[in-house]
Amino acid sequence: MAQDYFPLLVFIVVSIVFAFIAIGLPSILGPRRKNQQKQEPYESGIIPFQDARRRFPIKYYLVAMLFILFDIEVIFLYPWAGALLPLRDGYGIWLALVPMGVFLFILIAGLVYEWSKGALEWE
Amino acid sequence: MVPLTWYLTLAAFMFCSGLYAALGRRNAIAVLMGIELMLNAANINLIAFWRYGVTPVENVDGQVFAIFVIAVAAAEVAVGLALIISVYRNRKTLNLDELDILKG
Amino acid sequence: MPELPIPIPPLPTLHESVFMAIALLTVVGAFLVVAARNLFHNALGLALTFFGVAGVYFVAEAEFVGVAQVLVYVGAISTLITFAIMLTRGMMYGATSPLNRQAGTAAIIAATVFVVMAGLLGSLPWPVAEEPIVDGQIVIANLGVGFVTEFVVAFLLLAVLLLVALAGAIVLAQDRK
Numbered sequence: 001m002a003q004d005y006f007p008l009l010v011f012i013v014v015s016i017v018f019a020f021i022a023i024g025l026p027s028i029l030g031p032r033r034k035n036q037q038k039q040e041p042y043e044s045g046i047i048p049f050q051d052a053r054r055r056f057p058i059k060y061y062l063v064a065m066l067f068i069l070f071d072i073e074v075i076f077l078y079p080w081a082g083a084l085l086p087l088r089d090g091y092g093i094w095l096a097l098v099p100m101g102v103f104l105f106i107l108i109a110g111l112v113y114e115w116s117k118g119a120l121e122w123e
Numbered sequence: 124m125v126p127l128t129w130y131l132t133l134a135a136f137m138f139c140s141g142l143y144a145a146l147g148r149r150n151a152i153a154v155l156m157g158i159e160l161m162l163n164a165a166n167i168n169l170i171a172f173w174r175y176g177v178t179p180v181e182n183v184d185g186q187v188f189a190i191f192v193i194a195v196a197a198a199e200v201a202v203g204l205a206l207i208i209s210v211y212r213n214r215k216t217l218n219l220d221e222l223d224i225l226k227g
Numbered sequence: 228m229p230e231l232p233i234p235i236p237p238l239p240t241l242h243e244s245v246f247m248a249i250a251l252l253t254v255v256g257a258f259l260v261v262a263a264r265n266l267f268h269n270a271l272g273l274a275l276t277f278f279g280v281a282g283v284y285f286v287a288e289a290e291f292v293g294v295a296q297v298l299v300y301v302g303a304i305s306t307l308i309t310f311a312i313m314l315t316r317g318m319m320y321g322a323t324s325p326l327n328r329q330a331g332t333a334a335i336i337a338a339t340v341f342v343v344m345a346g347l348l349g350s351l352p353w354p355v356a357e358e359p360i361v362d363g364q365i366v367i368a369n370l371g372v373g374f375v376t377e378f379v380v381a382f383l384l385l386a387v388l389l390l391v392a393l394a395g396a397i398v399l400a401q402d403r404k
Contacts (some may be wrong), residue, residue, distance in 0.1 A: 009245065020374075028131045031289060037295065057273065057399070058208070060311050061314060062397060062401065064306055064398065068197050069306065070298065071302065072197055074298065075190060075299065076374060076382070077371035079291065080374055083367045083368040083375075085282070095376075096375065099375040099382060100375060102383055102386070103382060106383070106386035106389075110327075110389065110393040113390075113393070113394055113397070117402065124242065124357050128353070129250070131248060132349075133254070135345055136345075137257050138340075139341035140257040140261045142333070143334055148325060149326060152239040152269075152311055153260075153269055153325065155308070156273050159242065159273065159304065159382060160257055160260060160273070163250065167280060170284055173287075173289065175353070178358065179360055180366055183366055183369045183373055186289055186292050187373045190291075191385060192304055193292075193295055193299050194385055194389070195385065196300075196304070198389050199392075200307055201392050201396045204396075205395065205396035205397075206401035224306075
């Protein structure tokens with residue numbers, strides 16, 4: 001089991017070394033001529049129009065809340081999907097499906113509630 | 124395999140860091156981060172004892188508990204941060220020393 | 228070969244070296260959470276710690292919990308904490324210390340707890356059964372069976388908890404018109 005991850009370890013080491021080379025070598029070898037435009041934060045070509053360190057609108061927080069809800073749903077769905085066949089053989093198809101159905105129903109009720117409160121409207 | 128005590132020592136260090144952050148920091152968000160550290164330390168212990176217990180393949184209770192802890196921690200953070208944002212709106216501060224209107 | 232006065236400890240295996248590297252990462256992250264003065268650096272250290280803990284789960288062959296850790300903690304909780312910092316920023320900088328009055332006592336308590344715990348951990352004889360895990364798929368399937376059979380009550384209560392937490396967070400955080 002653990003030795004299955006050896007390629008991953010090699011990959012991590014190689015990527016760390018590569019990152020150090022790719023960032024380190026130019027900073028040692030490259031010339032540095034600073035000017036006003038080079039010092040500006042990169043905004044995909046758009047000229048920055050205000051300070052980035054300002055307060056965020058609360059809308060982002062509500063979207064992140066929904067993300068957490070469905071993140072956790074996936075955590076529980078995945079092993080359940082892997083266990084579906086043994087569950088069907090051991091407990092019968094209804095006992096395998098009903099608890100997860102109730103779980104999903106409750107979580108979707110949360111989505112409906114957030115929707116009805118208008119948290120998904122972006123104005 | 125890695126000795127069990129290594130896991131436990133790492134978890135102990137994380138727990139104590141979290142304890143210090145929860146007791147000694149002034150900002151409410153930093154206190155919440157300390158609590159998260161403590162929860163993670165408990166989770167490391169659960170996983171370590173699952174791995175070093177008998178029949179880890181059949182008996183997955185430790186992993187089940189760890190996943191429940193992760194899910195409950197997510198709910199806790201969501202509500203905790205919402206409370207913090209709400210307090211910040213009303214009081215314009217997150218300094219826990221100043222949030223003492225219940226003292227009377 | 229003559230007997231050495233101090234036995235040389237054996238070199239760490241690959242497994243152990245990986246654990247040490249990951250543990251070091253975790254400890255650095257935890258230290259950043261506790262010691263950095265800037266709240267944003269605390270959040271970055273926390274994300275690093277979460278990653279390190281996921282690595283610890285992988286070393287312990289609990290791959291699914293490791294993935295869950297990355298998804299929920301690194302992906303969602305770190306983001307949420309960063310959002311909360313950005314939603315409330317402006318008050319956190321300045322001359323005031325990030326520590327409160329009882330920080331010194333708290334440091335002593337935390338250090339004492341760590342020393343006592345680490346000492347106990349090292350001296351206790353833990354009964355360990357180091358059984359190999361051949362197929363990790365079966366572990367994940369057993370998790371799924373556990374959720375809907377033995378732990379079904381906790382599982383459904385968790386759904387209710389999440390629903391209530393979501394509703395509560397919306398009510399608390401939404402803009403009042």
